[in-house]
Amino acid sequence: MVRGALSGGGSGSRSGRSRGRRGTGREPVRGSVRGARSGSLSGRPSPAAAMSTLLINQERYAWLRELGLQEENPGVYNGRWGAAGRCGVVTTYCPANNEPIASVRQVSADYEETVKKAKEAWKVWADIPAPKRGEIVRQIGDALRQKIKVLGSLVSLEMGKIFVEGVGEVQEYVDVCDYAVGLSRMIGGPILPSERPGHALIEQWNPVGLVGVITAFNFPVAVYGWNSAIAMICGNACLCVLKLAIISGMKLIIAKVLEDNKLPGAICSLVCGGADIGTAMAKDERMDLLSFTGSTKVGKQVALMVQERFGRSLLELGGNNAIIVFEDADLNLVIPSALFAAVGTAGQRCTTARRLFLHESIHDEVVTKLAKAYAQVRIGDPWDSDTLYGPLHTKEAVKMFLDAVEQAKQQGGSVVCGGKVINRPGNYVEPTIVTGLPHNAPIVHTETFAPILYVLKFKEEEEVFAWNNEVKQGLSSSIFTKDLGRIFRWLGPKGSDCGIVNVNIPTSGAEIGGAFGGEKHTGGGRESGSDSWKLYMRRSTCTINYSKDLPLAQGIKFQ
Structure with missing residues (x-):
């Protein structure tokens, strides 16, 4: 049985007019997740009572x-x-x-x-x-x-x-x-x-x-x-x-x-x-x-x-995506990029950054700046225009988040910020930064669909390129540097082995025109742009003879 394969959804409408607070298209239709009546009742509710608790x-x-x-x-x-x-x-x-x-x-x-x-x-x-x-x-x-x-x-x-x-x-x-x-x-x-x-x-x-x-x-x-x-x-x-x-x-x-x-x-x-x-x-x-x-x-x-x-x-399929920051990187790009890639959609993107490799010379500076940026993340009602970060999808996801944080601690990691469930209705957890783990720690190699960022030190280009590639998945990756030679080594055969290989931008935020997908345990498929259309078609090679002769293969001739 294919377990868990079908959790998902979509939306659409045949008729009806959307109603906004200002009609700008940037505000949600009327309604808010705040103050909604609780649907939890003691015992098993009657069908009528169950229907009355539905938000619809x-x-x-x-x-x-x-x-x-x-x-x-x-x-x-x-x-x-x-x-x-x-x-x-x-x-x-x-x-x-x-x-x-x-x-x-x-x-x-x-x-x-x-x-x-x-x-x-x-x-x-x-x-x-x-x-x-x-x-x-x-x-x-x-x-x-x-x-x-x-x-x-x-x-x-x-x-x-x-x-x-x-x-x-x-x-x-x-x-x-x-x-x-x-x-x-x-x-x-x-x-x-x-x-x-x-x-x-x-x-x-x-x-x-x-x-x-x-x-x-x-x-x-x-x-x-x-x-x-x-x-x-x-x-x-x-x-x-x-x-x-x-x-x-x-x-x-x-x-x-x-x-x-x-x-x-x-x-x-x-x-x-x-x-x-x-x-x-x-x-x-x-x-x-x-x-x-x-x-x-x-x-x-x-x-x-x-x-x-x-x-x-x-x-x-999955992705255990990394951002690599070299000593010559523009930190004004690095901090918002790492923040967006790690906490966007509450860490529930397949392209979410889960590993952040920092050159040892800038490690402490970046961690300090990133922690300050995390402290400013606005957590709350997804429909509030000031909110940057919403809940996890399910209660089970919250449990996986807590389990991952605990494993990180047991394996030698230190929680710089976050690591806890937020005391409010819904499935909210704190965006989390963990430092002090080795690059090959088991939890670092585990894709946890939650806002946990493992920050790791490196010394040399060769080793960090290898560390980027050592996880089973190969979806998205990014480096921040001004070194042109390094950029092209990153894009070359000894660089990233991912399907998405970025430079000076985050791991997430792919465009429609490019093929989307990854290698290894990410599955190898490609969707969206470029020549991904070929996967939805079958190809035939057709040879057409419009002459009166019949030349045969390998020089064979009939007398």
């Missing part, structure tokens, strides 16, 4: 209904909404106060019907010229853009991101739609010179067929967008699986666009399910490509099941 039923969260959300939302979309094979209900909670937002029906029997409908819808979609497919994706992006503020509010509410990050995530989906529109007129292969007279070699690219997308909780909208927008312009149908209510709203937007263009809704299907659905997708021969974003542990299970049937997988 509170006046300050009435805007959720503008997104088409209900107390209990259907868990399948394959051209119609439903849940014939219902096998439970998943309730989604607000991490800032741990109160229930709404629920989604999980399904099982609907999976088979949904795959069949998606494969049928693909036959229609694949026949549409790529530029016309790009026009549909453009309309999806425009529809998302019109709802960006209310969708960002929902991301913030359900994932716990600060509001500006919630909006930014929806913007990533919009941006990749814009990118995909241009790409739809460029996908294809070259005409190659043949060594035989009267012959031509053509590289032909066709869609793989059905692309399954299992996204993650921390970037549910963006990851779905990176995959679906590119997959769609390549001519594929998509089936997304995750567990948050946010995706139901987002599917309403996409469904409306497809309906308006008289296209099958199953081109973009949705199933809400648990490990049984994830396992079924991984083993399903009809799943022509399975894109999985999540932990390395679960990713290995997915990869093995897909490989057993010689299927295709696109894996975007």
Whole structure:
């Protein structure tokens, strides 16, 4: 069973007008996680009482209904909404106060019907010229853009991101739609010179067929967008699986666009399910490509099941990312970069900086300055415009944070700041800096999805480049230096072995136009820009003989 593979979400809307405090697009819709009524009751609440505690039923969260959300939302979309094979209900909670937002029906029997409908819808979609497919994706992006503020509010509410990050995530989906529109007129292969007279070699690219997308909780909208927008312009149908209510709203937007263009809704299907659905997708021969974003542990299970049937997988897994600061670095860039990379999204990005290597000559100075910067981080309500740092996603994440801090202490580390749970409702922990550990300490080599930064000393370039590469993952890395030779050594074959190799910027903050992904236990997959579109297509080399002769291989001749 694929455990934990399906925690994630997305958002969208078919109708409704977002309402802001100032209408600027930079403020959330009305409502706040502060002062919300508690949903914890003694004993087992009655169904009516349970429904009354849902945030969606509170006046300050009435805007959720503008997104088409209900107390209990259907868990399948394959051209119609439903849940014939219902096998439970998943309730989604607000991490800032741990109160229930709404629920989604999980399904099982609907999976088979949904795959069949998606494969049928693909036959229609694949026949549409790529530029016309790009026009549909453009309309999806425009529809998302019109709802960006209310969708960002929902991301913030359900994932716990600060509001500006919630909006930014929806913007990533919009941006990749814009990118995909241009790409739809460029996908294809070259005409190659043949060594035989009267012959031509053509590289032909066709869609793989059905692309399954299992996204993650921390970037549910963006990851779905990176995959679906590119997959769609390549001519594929998509089936997304995750567990948050946010995706139901987002599917309403996409469904409306497809309906308006008289296209099958199953081109973009949705199933809400648990490990049984994830396992079924991984083993399903009809799943022509399975894109999985999540932990390395679960990713290995997915990869093995897909490989057993010689299927295709696109894996975007964990990262134990490092920033290296040399003695000639501009500390005015280093401090905010390290801060943003380590505490952004409360340390729950796959590109979060978890290791900070400092040259021994500047170690103490940087630690002092960084600790002062940490002390100024504004922690609070994700919807408050002054907040920089919100909660962890779940109570389990808080426990993992505390366990990691304790292990760091036991292995010889010193907590410079943070290390504790914050005494307030929700899953808040203090952003934490740990010093004094060796580069190869077990906890340093462990990816903890929390705001813990291990600060480590180094002396020489060669050793620190090796330390950057010694962890199992290979997602993102960055150095801060003014030495041009060092920069190009960092970019070269003996430099960073990561998929993202930065200079004088943080480990996080990748742009749409570049391919996103990493090496080693990060999975090797690439999403978003550059030539990542090739992963969503199959390539054929075609030899065309337009002559009257038949030259054979290896000089063979028939008499």
